[in-house]
Amino acid sequence: xxxxxxxxxxxxxxxxxxxxxxxxxxxxxxxxxxxxxxxxxxxxxxxxxxxxxxxxxxxxxxxxxxxxxxxxxxxxxxxxxxxxxxxxxxxxxxxxxxxxxxxxxxxxxxxxxxxxxxxxxxxxxxxxxxxxxxxxxxxxxxxxxxxxxxxxxxxxxxxxxxxxxxxxxxxxxxxxxxxxxxxxxxxxxxxxxxxxxxxxxxxxxxxxxxxxxxxxxxxxxxxxxxxxxxxxxxxxxxxxxxxxxxxxxxxxxxxxxxxxxxxxxxxxxxxxxxxxxxxxxxxxxxxxxxxxxxxxxxxxxx
Amino acid sequence: xxxxxxxxxxxxxxxxxxxxxxxxxxxxxxxxxxxxxxxxxxxxxxxxxxxxxxxxxxxxxxxxxxxxxxxxxxxxxxxxxxxxxxxxxxxxxxxxxxxxxxxxxxxxxxxxxxxxxxxxxxxxxxxxxxxxxxxxxxxxxxxxxxxxxxxxxxxxxxxxxxxxxxxxxxxxxxxxxxxxxxxxxxxxxxxxxxxxxxxxxxxxxxxxxxxxxxxxxxxxxxxxxxxx
Ligand SMILES: Nc1ncnc2c1ncn2[C@@H]1O[C@H](COP(=O)(O)OP(=O)(O)OP(=O)(O)O)[C@@H](O)[C@H]1O
Ligand SMILES: [Mg+2]
Numbered sequence: 001x002x003x004x005x006x007x008x009x010x011x012x013x014x015x016x017x018x019x020x021x022x023x024x025x026x027x028x029x030x031x032x033x034x035x036x037x038x039x040x041x042x043x044x045x046x047x048x049x050x051x052x053x054x055x056x057x058x059x060x061x062x063x064x065x066x067x068x069x070x071x072x073x074x075x076x077x078x079x080x081x082x083x084x085x086x087x088x089x090x091x092x093x094x095x096x097x098x099x100x101x102x103x104x105x106x107x108x109x110x111x112x113x114x115x116x117x118x119x120x121x122x123x124x125x126x127x128x129x130x131x132x133x134x135x136x137x138x139x140x141x142x143x144x145x146x147x148x149x150x151x152x153x154x155x156x157x158x159x160x161x162x163x164x165x166x167x168x169x170x171x172x173x174x175x176x177x178x179x180x181x182x183x184x185x186x187x188x189x190x191x192x193x194x195x196x197x198x199x200x201x202x203x204x205x206x207x208x209x210x211x212x213x214x215x216x217x218x219x220x221x222x223x224x225x226x227x228x229x230x231x232x233x234x235x236x237x238x239x240x241x242x243x244x245x246x247x248x249x250x251x252x253x254x255x256x257x258x259x260x261x262x263x264x265x266x267x268x269x270x271x272x273x274x275x276x277x278x279x280x281x282x283x284x285x286x287x288x289x290x291x292x293x294x295x296x297x298x299x300x301x302x
Numbered sequence: 303x304x305x306x307x308x309x310x311x312x313x314x315x316x317x318x319x320x321x322x323x324x325x326x327x328x329x330x331x332x333x334x335x336x337x338x339x340x341x342x343x344x345x346x347x348x349x350x351x352x353x354x355x356x357x358x359x360x361x362x363x364x365x366x367x368x369x370x371x372x373x374x375x376x377x378x379x380x381x382x383x384x385x386x387x388x389x390x391x392x393x394x395x396x397x398x399x400x401x402x403x404x405x406x407x408x409x410x411x412x413x414x415x416x417x418x419x420x421x422x423x424x425x426x427x428x429x430x431x432x433x434x435x436x437x438x439x440x441x442x443x444x445x446x447x448x449x450x451x452x453x454x455x456x457x458x459x460x461x462x463x464x465x466x467x468x469x470x471x472x473x474x475x476x477x478x479x480x481x482x483x484x485x486x487x488x489x490x491x492x493x494x495x496x497x498x499x500x501x502x503x504x505x506x507x508x509x510x511x512x513x514x515x516x517x518x519x520x521x522x523x524x525x526x527x528x529x530x
Contacts (some may be wrong), residue, residue: 206393210385212377
């Protein structure tokens with residue numbers, strides 16, 4: 001393809017957007033709205049992750065067994081623990097091991113436990129383990145408690161469960177939002193291209209019989225989709241930046257200690273700006289180009 | 303130049319538009335194609351420009367079997383043709399110059415060549431003074447001459463016209479065919495479908511009559527002879 005005709009095609013694509021400006025405006029508007037929603041849910045879940053990150057470190061469970069559980073019986077209990085999917089590497093400590101652990105953790109005061117070995121040992125045999133998914137904490141604790149020989153299970157605060165469930169819900173909603181909006185964007189782009197094809201059917205028909213190649217006929221639509229996606233990405237990115245900074249400023253002005261602490265761990269927009277811009281531009285251009293290419297062959301029987 | 307060998311065309315609707323159609327047109331000929339409505343004249347034109355493919359048979363243009371032509375090669379084949387239709391098919395928001403230049407712009411012709419060719423062709427069809435006019439400000443005859451200029455601008459060896467005078471006054475029709483005859487004298491092969499028998503009588507060109515999808519007569523102009 002010659003440079004001259006390349007310029008021609010770019011001009012044609014840009015002209016399509018202008019001639020078809022009502023529909024272009026509608027599709028840019030929709031794309032911007034979609035990207036804003038997607039961007040907001042990404043920022044929200046990034047912040048939630050940041051804030052609750054430490055909660056997830058607290059994922060240890062301790063199960064106390066009946067005092068008379070033997071080492072052989074413990075092996076069976078361990079097997080049952082391993083069958084629970086949400087349990088990670090259970091470790092068995094028998095009465096002596098727990099006592100030793102307690103003594104070593106007491107350091108100099110270890111002699112307080114003097115004479116507690118054997119029959120006098122007050123500590124029950126114990127399993128220590130980790131929970132894979134904190135949002136399933138309650139049901140996991142119940143499953144462990146149900147095992148024969150387990151007396152009591154101690155785990156992290158149930159707040160952890162709420163927080164991680166929330167986080168999971170947010171990221172799942174985010175995925176659904178992204179999916180739905182992607183579909184909406186494609187439909188919109190498809191319609192815009194359909195209208196352009198309709199508006200230009202005469203020219204396209206003439207192009208065909210004077211011998212323009214398929215690629216030549218399609219390229220302006222490619223350019224149109226590309227530009228629609230890119231323009232939308234730029235606008236959405238700018239709006240998101242302004243909006244997010246505004247919200248951060250509001251939060252930082254709130255005198256509450258709790259909110260100030262939260263603010264300290266929130267993400268600053270400029271830290272994720274480049275990454276977001278790449279995603280927006282890539283996503284916008286991708287949807288635009290994909291939409292125009294797929295639908296142009298549907299509406300344009302070349 | 304053109305050869306149709308046992309060509310049949312059945313549309314998806316079941317209409318038999320051409321039935322075992324045979325025809326040979328040599329380089330440099332001027333051929334009128336006449337026949338009643340629905341005879342298959344436009345179908346013949348569509349097959350000739352590879353807008354449709356025949357159901358059976360072979361079609362050769364310039365020694366090339368255009369039925370077997372790959373999709374990708376069709377645009378390059380069309381660049382060797384010029385086509386004119388009854389309804390002109392000009393782009394309404396482009397002026398005369400741009401309408402003609404369009405055919406070159408969309409086929410990768412360099413700008414310098416476009417600036418040379420377009421005024422030359424507009425002069426040839428007698429529209430040099432109307433280059434900046436929009437189609438809606440031109441008469442039917444002028445609009446058809448713009449379409450003719452667009453068909454000729456890439457210097458085709460074959461010009462195909464489907465009822466080019468169908469929408470214009472008889473006087474102006476005569477001018478158009480006169481112009482086509484001049485172009486024919488410079489070596490371009492011309493196939494023109496028409497309903498106007500007066501026009502056919504005025505010019506001494508070969509006349510092919512199609513009826514029910516077959517060639518029913520082939521009048522060579524001087525005396526002539528009949529097929530079948
Ligand atoms: N795309 C199509 N699909 C189905 N049938 C068609 C199609 N084009 C033409 N036909 C049918 O094929 C037959 C021949 O049509 P064609 O257009 O070739 O006639 P024609 O000789 O050009 O007529 P006219 O003088 O009225 O222009 C007609 O019966 C017509 O209805
Ligand atoms: Mg016809």
